[in-house]
Amino acid sequence: MSNDNLHDLLSITHLTDSAYILKMSRRGLQFRAGQHILLGKAGSIHNREYSIYSGDTEDFIEVLVKEVEDGLVSKQLKKSKPGEKMQIEGPLGFFTIEPELIKTAKFLFIATGSGIAPFHSFANSYPDINYKVLHGIRHGNEAYGKKDFDAEKYISCTSGDKSGDYHGRVTDYIKQHPVTPDSHCYLCGNFNMIHEVFDLLEQQSVHPDQIHAEVYF
Amino acid sequence: MKKIAFKTLGCRLNQYETDALASRFHSGSYEIVNYSEQADIYVINTCTVTNQSDQKSRQTINQPAKINKDAIVVVTGCMANNYKDSLLETNNISYVVDNERKSSIYSIIESHFRGEAADPEGFDKDLFNYDAAYKTFHTRSMIKIQDGCDNFCTFCIIPKVRGRATSRPAEDIYNNIREVLNYGFKEIVLTGVNIGRYKDQTTDFEQLVENILNLPGDFRLRISSIEPDGFTDRFFELFKHPKLTPHLHLCLQSGSESILLKMRRMYTAKQFSSMANRLKALYPDFNLTTDIIVGFPGETEEEFEKTVSLAKSLSFSHIHTFKYSVRSGTRAERMQEHIPEKLKNHRSAIIRTISEENKRNYILQMIGKKQRLLVERIGSDGFARGYGENYIPVKVKSKHLEKNQFVDVIITGHDKNFDGIAILA
Ligand SMILES: Cc1cc2nc3c(=O)[nH]c(=O)nc-3n(C[C@H](O)[C@H](O)[C@H](O)COP(=O)(O)OP(=O)(O)OC[C@H]3O[C@@H](n4cnc5c(N)ncnc54)[C@H](O)[C@@H]3O)c2cc1C
Numbered sequence: 001m002s003n004d005n006l007h008d009l010l011s012i013t014h015l016t017d018s019a020y021i022l023k024m025s026r027r028g029l030q031f032r033a034g035q036h037i038l039l040g041k042a043g044s045i046h047n048r049e050y051s052i053y054s055g056d057t058e059d060f061i062e063v064l065v066k067e068v069e070d071g072l073v074s075k076q077l078k079k080s081k082p083g084e085k086m087q088i089e090g091p092l093g094f095f096t097i098e099p100e101l102i103k104t105a106k107f108l109f110i111a112t113g114s115g116i117a118p119f120h121s122f123a124n125s126y127p128d129i130n131y132k133v134l135h136g137i138r139h140g141n142e143a144y145g146k147k148d149f150d151a152e153k154y155i156s157c158t159s160g161d162k163s164g165d166y167h168g169r170v171t172d173y174i175k176q177h178p179v180t181p182d183s184h185c186y187l188c189g190n191f192n193m194i195h196e197v198f199d200l201l202e203q204q205s206v207h208p209d210q211i212h213a214e215v216y217f
Numbered sequence: 218m219k220k221i222a223f224k225t226l227g228c229r230l231n232q233y234e235t236d237a238l239a240s241r242f243h244s245g246s247y248e249i250v251n252y253s254e255q256a257d258i259y260v261i262n263t264c265t266v267t268n269q270s271d272q273k274s275r276q277t278i279n280q281p282a283k284i285n286k287d288a289i290v291v292v293t294g295c296m297a298n299n300y301k302d303s304l305l306e307t308n309n310i311s312y313v314v315d316n317e318r319k320s321s322i323y324s325i326i327e328s329h330f331r332g333e334a335a336d337p338e339g340f341d342k343d344l345f346n347y348d349a350a351y352k353t354f355h356t357r358s359m360i361k362i363q364d365g366c367d368n369f370c371t372f373c374i375i376p377k378v379r380g381r382a383t384s385r386p387a388e389d390i391y392n393n394i395r396e397v398l399n400y401g402f403k404e405i406v407l408t409g410v411n412i413g414r415y416k417d418q419t420t421d422f423e424q425l426v427e428n429i430l431n432l433p434g435d436f437r438l439r440i441s442s443i444e445p446d447g448f449t450d451r452f453f454e455l456f457k458h459p460k461l462t463p464h465l466h467l468c469l470q471s472g473s474e475s476i477l478l479k480m481r482r483m484y485t486a487k488q489f490s491s492m493a494n495r496l497k498a499l500y501p502d503f504n505l506t507t508d509i510i511v512g513f514p515g516e517t518e519e520e521f522e523k524t525v526s527l528a529k530s531l532s533f534s535h536i537h538t539f540k541y542s543v544r545s546g547t548r549a550e551r552m553q554e555h556i557p558e559k560l561k562n563h564r565s566a567i568i569r570t571i572s573e574e575n576k577r578n579y580i581l582q583m584i585g586k587k588q589r590l591l592v593e594r595i596g597s598d599g600f601a602r603g604y605g606e607n608y609i610p611v612k613v614k615s616k617h618l619e620k621n622q623f624v625d626v627i628i629t630g631h632d633k634n635f636d637g638i639a640i641l642a
Contacts, residue, residue, distance in 0.1 A: 093369075195474065198478075202487075208485055208488050209488070213478060215478050
């Protein structure tokens, strides 16, 4: 593990006008899929939390960032150039899967927007994991990382048009396709979605101990 | 002999660290005097958890200059981490020592008087290098088992000022406890920032508590303040042990599911309730106390009502009420819809009233029941005062009691503050 927390920016890939992936040198940073880092440009006093997008076997670290209107750090990071140094603190957080469950349990991952990041890391870190992912987005072009999930396990729910696998919000999907109580549910992204889904899952008899949430904003 | 005075603000952990420092100075031939007295050295162990604690800390820092303008003033604690640069520019402060180097304050002062360089930055960082306090300002001996927090609740500055979660080696904790038991302490209180996350190799929090309970000696153990997340069945079982006191300070913060999510707490209100109810079902007189934050950004009347309702139904016998206070650099600072101070005051008053009612009901529930009182002081009115195992303040009249003695009493009533009045059992 490195003794400073500076990592080289290897590349920046723009997925849409506002979403991009930052790929950085790993420098031995140990993490568990689902954790996040505090990321900022080297020398800046500002940093923000970003879930790790890449799998734990890669020799780099990736994050998926959605630029926020009037946002400070998500705008700064977008202007970064390969070769620049990035400052990473962490890994942090408890939005992880208990090792003994990875091979045995059934998982439902529910995301909005860039909240797909930790699930991308789960799917890449644990190739045998039994999961289904619901990705709530407005339009089909926001289905970040779709190709990296097993096609039959990934369902995009588009609310703005019919380009997704399902037309409507993730909450509509869950109402129409009730979740079985044995599912371990991971919710990530927008607060309103998480709040609503929590209620729905409880109504569908999923035990609260099997519901995990990572609220971005 | 040089005179030194200490002042502690904020949490138990600070209190523990001050006690340990005071003990170190005492055995190093310094005379410990009250903070309001003339001293050669003043040590202020500050707190920065709210705006109010910042203000109190600043007032306390300014006091020594009025008593002895030549005194050495050492500022340590969370404010020293949070506002280091501005404190360093303050005229009447001699040293600013961060939390990581707090345990070096004795060495820093000794170097100072030897005329050597005493720049705190030159001293080693060590979160746990504190002497066992053989003489503290309390009858209970606090034992630091952990420091820092990784939870990053959106309102909280603690991870910034106390750093990442770090656990003290279990063997050091057992040795520390053996030492204080030898000094005669009869109550051990575990302290740290987030003690439930304790982990030293294979020893987790439950295992640590179990091992401490199995140490020989006539003592009792208090877990005190803990975050309500990740409790296993084993945790609930621990309280069957007669040495573990049936009391927890379980931090609720809000009774609203939506506010808890925005705070990024690690539990839901439903989970909290079921933990609390399970404790009360297993141990009927179990005493729960808590912290509540009112006026978190965006808190609606409806959300606040959820807190009110839980504060009543879980009948916490004491609620430490905080008005939400913006801490620079936290996520909550950047949230919309901050609540006006007037409304926060109003909500805070409501919770405080509930706390008082709950306290009254709890003491009424305990009348006629036995408590094992640990005598903390004997007043001039002939009453011995202290706490029962359920953390009820109790006073009992008897000629034959001594400080630091266990005595079985029966609660017979209460005074105007709803503290217990008892007779010998
Ligand atoms: C644990 C955790 C993990 C996270 N992981 C990711 C991730 O993987 N990818 C990612 O893109 N973001 C992630 N976030 C959100 C991220 O930390 C920042 O909040 C986000 O990038 C905005 O920062 P900013 O400095 O640009 O905006 P700020 O200057 O902080 O905020 C500007 C305004 O936008 C609002 N705002 C903040 N965040 C959002 C948002 N996401 N959408 C809309 N409005 C917002 C604020 O309330 C504020 O009013 C995560 C957050 C947390 C807590």
